[in-house]
Amino acid sequence: MKQQSSITETPEIYLRLEQYSDIFSDFDIRPYRERALSIDFLDEIKRAASDKDGSGIELMLHIPEKDRNEAEEEVIKERLTTHFKRHYHLLSKEKRRVMKLGLTMVFLGIISMIAATLIIFKDPADDLFLSFLVVFLEPAAWFLLWEGMDQIVFNSKNINPDFNFYRKMSNSRGQIHFKSY
Numbered sequence: 001m002k003q004q005s006s007i008t009e010t011p012e013i014y015l016r017l018e019q020y021s022d023i024f025s026d027f028d029i030r031p032y033r034e035r036a037l038s039i040d041f042l043d044e045i046k047r048a049a050s051d052k053d054g055s056g057i058e059l060m061l062h063i064p065e066k067d068r069n070e071a072e073e074e075v076i077k078e079r080l081t082t083h084f085k086r087h088y089h090l091l092s093k094e095k096r097r098v099m100k101l102g103l104t105m106v107f108l109g110i111i112s113m114i115a116a117t118l119i120i121f122k123d124p125a126d127d128l129f130l131s132f133l134v135v136f137l138e139p140a141a142w143f144l145l146w147e148g149m150d151q152i153v154f155n156s157k158n159i160n161p162d163f164n165f166y167r168k169m170s171n172s173r174g175q176i177h178f179k180s181y
Contacts, residue, residue, distance in 0.1 A: 010175065011052035013045060016062045020072055023061070023080075032075045037083055046165050056171035065180040073178045080176055088166035095163055098156045105148025112141035 017023065025036040049057055059080070116137035119130050 010056055010058045011049075011054050012058045012060055013048040013052070014060045014062065015041075015044060015048075016181065018064070019067055020063065020069075020076060023076060032072060032079055035079070037080070045169070046161075049165055049168055050161075052168065055168065056175060057168050058175040058177070059169075060177050060179055062179045062181045068178065068180055076178075077176045081170075084166055084169035088163075088170040091159055091163040091166055095156055095159045098151055098159065102148045102151030102156070105144045105151060107148075109141045109144030109146075109148060112137045112144060116141060 020032065023038060023041050024032065025038050028036045045059070116134050119134050122130065
């Protein structure tokens with residue numbers, strides 16, 4: 001009978017690079033500390049991370065032995081960590097904003113429905129303004145309700161893939177390693 005270990009292993013991603021500049025945009029000539037990350041590099045990490053479970057990922061970047069430079073590696077680790085944390089916080093804010101907007105719209109839709117219901121019980125046939133208010137509030141209530149639910153259910157889910165990726169990667173602090181090949 002096999003015993004299962006209570007220690008969970010950190011998922012790992014292994015990438016082979018020809019040089020450090022493979023991590024960064026070819027069009028950006030600033031130093032590594034400020035340089036934009038390559039879309040291809042980020043896409044490759046996202047693809048590799050998509051099937052990894054856990055809250056953090058260990059990133060192993062393999063560089064030719066002759067090209068290794070520990071000072072540059074430290075700068076690159078810091079740059080990657082900063083990028084992942086920054087985008088995680090930006091997406092976290094965006095997700096909260098979308099959820100808040102959706103909940104506000106649903107709440108206003110329900111309030112509009114209640115207001116329209118109360119007006120109908122007052123018999124708006126005699127009052128032109130109340131009749132107009134019912135005609136205005138009913139479609140507004142449905143619009144707010146459905147659009148708010150769309151924000152909560154669909155728009156927040158559209159953020160999830162990137163949000164989950166950056167959450168995993170931002171929890172990888174200290175788990176970015178360079179290896180020789």
